[in-house]
Amino acid sequence: MNQSVLSLYPKKRIELPESYRAIYQQHYFGNRNGEYTTTSISKRLEGWMHYKVASDIRPGSQASTLEIGAGTLNQLPFEPIVGPYDIVEPFRALYENAPGRERVRNVFDDISQAKHTGPYDRITNIAVFEHIMDLPVVVAQSALLLKQDGSLRVAIPNEGTPLWYLGTRISGHEFKKRYGLEYQVLMKYEHVNTAADIEGVLEVFFERNECQVLGLCKSLALYRFYECKSPRVEVAKDYLATRGITW
Numbered sequence: 001m002n003q004s005v006l007s008l009y010p011k012k013r014i015e016l017p018e019s020y021r022a023i024y025q026q027h028y029f030g031n032r033n034g035e036y037t038t039t040s041i042s043k044r045l046e047g048w049m050h051y052k053v054a055s056d057i058r059p060g061s062q063a064s065t066l067e068i069g070a071g072t073l074n075q076l077p078f079e080p081i082v083g084p085y086d087i088v089e090p091f092r093a094l095y096e097n098a099p100g101r102e103r104v105r106n107v108f109d110d111i112s113q114a115k116h117t118g119p120y121d122r123i124t125n126i127a128v129f130e131h132i133m134d135l136p137v138v139v140a141q142s143a144l145l146l147k148q149d150g151s152l153r154v155a156i157p158n159e160g161t162p163l164w165y166l167g168t169r170i171s172g173h174e175f176k177k178r179y180g181l182e183y184q185v186l187m188k189y190e191h192v193n194t195a196a197d198i199e200g201v202l203e204v205f206f207e208r209n210e211c212q213v214l215g216l217c218k219s220l221a222l223y224r225f226y227e228c229k230s231p232r233v234e235v236a237k238d239y240l241a242t243r244g245i246t247w
Contacts, residue, residue, distance in 0.1 A: 160194030
């Protein structure tokens with residue numbers, strides 16, 4: 001277990017230029033709804049992440065779930081699950097009128113608010129961990145919110161690798177045509193963690209981490225999926241204590 005990755009955190013996000021801030025929300029909703037040609041293709045590829053996260057569930061399964069960064073609730077159609085389904089999502093406009101909202105039991109602005117509703121059988125997230133500036137805190141809290149035989153299920157873009165960079169260059173052509181701006185600036189603002197960063201943090205707080213990729217290998221893939229089991233409870237508690245967080 002190499003804890004040197006923890007020294008990278010908390011990270012800082014670059015300042016987004018005014019020209020990008022002006023179109024940010026418009027682009028975000030258009031991207032999530034698949035309104036653009038390249039993002040429509042991306043959404044079909046992203047289906048792999050959704051299926052992998054839900055692959056532990058069979059129709060009618062009884063399990064409690066906490067989804068981190070649930071957004072527009074676009075994971076719910078992949079989850080044939082019976083049981084409590086809670087989400088962490090601070091952006092109310094994303095989920096309040098989304099299909100499947102009635103399936104959600106609790107909505108939290110921050111994962112720490114789920115402390116009194118756990119432990120959970122599953123904690124899930126899809127394309128979220130690359131955005132979190134203080135990722136070790138979130139992963140440590142996830143470890144403590146899981147049942148001992150539960151799993152943290154993480155699907156991420158393969159940020160920081162040549163194939164992912166090539167994919168964003170292709171997406172960037174449509175973005176520049178639409179807005180006259182460089183897509184890589186937005187990606188640097190959005191994606192503060194590489195896939196390697198995320199893997200390193202997961203390995204600190206979980207003993208068993210199985211990785212699968214959409215591609216040939218970790219260095220030649222578009223997406224990764226991690227199933228993390230056997231949380232290191234004492235490691236998580238000790239780390240949170242160093243950050244002034246009592247559990």
